[in-house]
Amino acid sequence: MQIHKNDNVEVRENGHKYALYDIKKGENIIKYGSPIGHATEDIKRGEHVHTHNLKTNLSGNLEYTYNYKDYGITHIDTDLTFDGYIRENGDVGIRNGIWIVNTVGCVNKVAEKLAKLTGAKCFTHPFGCSQLGDDQAVTQKILCGMIKHPNAGGVLVLGLGCENNNIGEMKRVLGDYNPNRVKFLNCQDCEDEISEGVSLINELKEYASTFKREKISISKLRLGLKCGGSDGYSGISANPLVGSLCDRLVSFGGSCVLTEVPEMFGAEHLLMERCVNKQVFDKAVSLINNFKDYFTRHNQVIYENPSPGNKAGGITTLEEKSLGCVQKGGLSPVVDVLDYGDTLTKNGLSLLNGPGNDIVAVTNLVACGVHMILFTTGRGTPLGGPVPTVKIATNKSLATKKSNWIDFDASPILEGEKMDTITHRFLNYVIEVASGKQTKNEENLFEEISIFKDGVTL
Numbered sequence: 001m002q003i004h005k006n007d008n009v010e011v012r013e014n015g016h017k018y019a020l021y022d023i024k025k026g027e028n029i030i031k032y033g034s035p036i037g038h039a040t041e042d043i044k045r046g047e048h049v050h051t052h053n054l055k056t057n058l059s060g061n062l063e064y065t066y067n068y069k070d071y072g073i074t075h076i077d078t079d080l081t082f083d084g085y086i087r088e089n090g091d092v093g094i095r096n097g098i099w100i101v102n103t104v105g106c107v108n109k110v111a112e113k114l115a116k117l118t119g120a121k122c123f124t125h126p127f128g129c130s131q132l133g134d135d136q137a138v139t140q141k142i143l144c145g146m147i148k149h150p151n152a153g154g155v156l157v158l159g160l161g162c163e164n165n166n167i168g169e170m171k172r173v174l175g176d177y178n179p180n181r182v183k184f185l186n187c188q189d190c191e192d193e194i195s196e197g198v199s200l201i202n203e204l205k206e207y208a209s210t211f212k213r214e215k216i217s218i219s220k221l222r223l224g225l226k227c228g229g230s231d232g233y234s235g236i237s238a239n240p241l242v243g244s245l246c247d248r249l250v251s252f253g254g255s256c257v258l259t260e261v262p263e264m265f266g267a268e269h270l271l272m273e274r275c276v277n278k279q280v281f282d283k284a285v286s287l288i289n290n291f292k293d294y295f296t297r298h299n300q301v302i303y304e305n306p307s308p309g310n311k312a313g314g315i316t317t318l319e320e321k322s323l324g325c326v327q328k329g330g331l332s333p334v335v336d337v338l339d340y341g342d343t344l345t346k347n348g349l350s351l352l353n354g355p356g357n358d359i360v361a362v363t364n365l366v367a368c369g370v371h372m373i374l375f376t377t378g379r380g381t382p383l384g385g386p387v388p389t390v391k392i393a394t395n396k397s398l399a400t401k402k403s404n405w406i407d408f409d410a411s412p413i414l415e416g417e418k419m420d421t422i423t424h425r426f427l428n429y430v431i432e433v434a435s436g437k438q439t440k441n442e443e444n445l446f447e448e449i450s451i452f453k454d455g456v457t458l
Helices: 105-118 133-147 167-174 193-208 238-251 268-272 278-297 308-312 318-329 358-368 396-401 419-434
Strands: 009-011 017-019 028-031 034-039 081-086 097-102 152-159 182-186 214-217 222-227 255-258 334-338 348-352 372-377 389-393
Touching (some): 097 105, 105 152, 133 167, 167 182, 222 358, 238 255, 238 372, 238 389, 255 318, 268 318, 348 358, 358 372, 389 419
Parallel strands (some): 222 255, 222 372, 334 348, 372 389
Antiparallel strands (some): 028 034
């Protein structure tokens, strides 16, 4: 399969690349119509192109010129709705459970016991104690984003009492909150934290029970876009499918968020040319170059990213991974660039600062306020976050073998199904999930978090 007319490689049934014609040493290898690196030796027509004869072109920071391109994603009037919950502040949620959010890892087991006793969801983590500066600030912003998340009908903020990230500090970052929806418990302050926790969760359950599902315009839906355990088909089936859905949702007035900044390296120009104005473009440039600075600050090479699983699946360089990855954003204009812990405020496609690590990226997306995450995979993963995490398989073998993980099969694209047809079917599935249909991660209770860390712990 030749993906783009300018490509000099094709993808075969194993997901790997093979030369369409003779390629000279030093010549660029072209896939998706863009360079994914250069040949380190002469390559004959039909030969396998991979780590043994292909090397990245990536290096340090680059300079960019703003040149906006409009790909024609225009507003479409629609009467499509999903069944969700309208909160008292006007926010919209697609779930209505009780969340336990810890200020510190020391109370993880208390949270787990409370969850088991009450049916609330807890999301344990090792952070919040002895963190300093920006590192603690990121933890606070992410946790506050979860506390505010509209998918939670009620939230118990569980602290210990002596941690740096104590409840008082969290309240300062959180700002205004509804005391009926958010309650706090310091375990050191009471004789029996389990009894007190159960009592507070029961109060939260009573409050959450006042909300009922009602018809809500699809323009209120917010989707997070993520890929993990990719293969050679990720940029051909599942990622383009998510991109097609993204464009359709944006045209309806909805919102999508694309993260995994290192997996934009080598394809960032495709996002920058769609930034709606110079201010957003400048923020996108800073997003890319600041993350490259993060790599070099830790004495790491910028171009190293594809995992052993990615390489086994046929992905060789970071550019190749990125050119497939950014397709999840379709062709929609980029309306905003968000930092760690920022809340999504604009309809359309936004970029979110953060690494490619699966659970960190998922947590980052949750904290910014997405209702569900569309997670493409060619290798498979059971991972899930606090919000419904829809797994989209790139190939039939994975969809069949790991049906206990996979929610949607994008492989019919490889068999010739038209993109519009499968996008329509996928959109209907997404609406079902937004209206209450459980995803595999929810059925399996695979719901966890992790927070980006780049600082001192005492």
